[in-house]
Amino acid sequence: xxxxxxxxxxxxxxxxxxxxxxxxxxxxxxxxxxxxxxxxxxxxxxxxxxxxxxxxxxxxxxxxxxxxxxxxxxxxxxxxxxxxxxxxxxxxxxxxxxxxxxxxxxxxxxxxxxxxxxxxxxxxxxxxxxxxxxxxxxxxxxxxxxxxxxxxxxxxxxxxxxxxxxxxxxxxxxxxxxxxxxxxxxxxxxxxxxxxxxxxxxxxxxxxxxxxxxxxxxxxxxxxxxxxxxxxxxxxx
Numbered sequence: 001x002x003x004x005x006x007x008x009x010x011x012x013x014x015x016x017x018x019x020x021x022x023x024x025x026x027x028x029x030x031x032x033x034x035x036x037x038x039x040x041x042x043x044x045x046x047x048x049x050x051x052x053x054x055x056x057x058x059x060x061x062x063x064x065x066x067x068x069x070x071x072x073x074x075x076x077x078x079x080x081x082x083x084x085x086x087x088x089x090x091x092x093x094x095x096x097x098x099x100x101x102x103x104x105x106x107x108x109x110x111x112x113x114x115x116x117x118x119x120x121x122x123x124x125x126x127x128x129x130x131x132x133x134x135x136x137x138x139x140x141x142x143x144x145x146x147x148x149x150x151x152x153x154x155x156x157x158x159x160x161x162x163x164x165x166x167x168x169x170x171x172x173x174x175x176x177x178x179x180x181x182x183x184x185x186x187x188x189x190x191x192x193x194x195x196x197x198x199x200x201x202x203x204x205x206x207x208x209x210x211x212x213x214x215x216x217x218x219x220x221x222x223x224x225x226x227x228x229x230x231x232x233x234x235x236x237x
Contacts, residue, residue: 005050009047032183037106079104134198143179154168154169155169
């Protein structure tokens with residue numbers, strides 16, 4: 001039973017990093033961020049369930065202390081006080097109305113996910129998480145490269161369009177691509193954060209924890225090039 005809860009936590013984190021960058025839904029007023037945040041809240045709830053279940057089965061309090069605990073508690077306390085004193089409590093709790101991000105709820109979710117991660121994920125599962133991030137980033141990069149040449153996967157998967165072009169967008173996605181992120185700057189910021197990860201995975205291609213990643217070296221280099229090309233397209237115009 002303990003193994004089931006532990007696997008549930010790790011699988012939930014894998015899904016979080018793999019799926020969130022790619023989520024979008026055309027039927028909501030905010031196509032991108034709102035749907036990503038709803039998924040984050042759902043996964044956070046699932047991880048909370050598995051984490052508490054793991055502690056009940058193991059009959060101990062599972063929490064790994066880190067150097068960031070006190071700063072996070074102080075920050076969270078300031079957010080709670082700010083919410084209580086807010087002139088618009090609802091917005092302070094849920095964040096910007098069309099995105100459900102930037103409020104107390106999202107802050108609690110992010111901080112909880114940090115503590116859940118450091119308390120339950122080991123080095124090997126972190127390496128697997130890195131590859132989940134890399135896979136989703138490569139998909140987003142290919143998505144963006146196709147957009148630059150006038151073929152958006154978004155327009156193809158939206159049931160009201162079903163056309164493999166960019167006719168579903170008012171924005172000029174050919175000159176400033178944004179793939180599944182909804183904003184060129186968000187995609188660019190994500191790629192800047194992920195590109196160094198490809199360097200690390202390429203340089204550290206042999207790991208002793210039971211998995212040999214040397215066969216992934218070429219794939220890491222290929223991923224780096226795809227991410228870099230997509231980032232370049234943000235400024236090529």
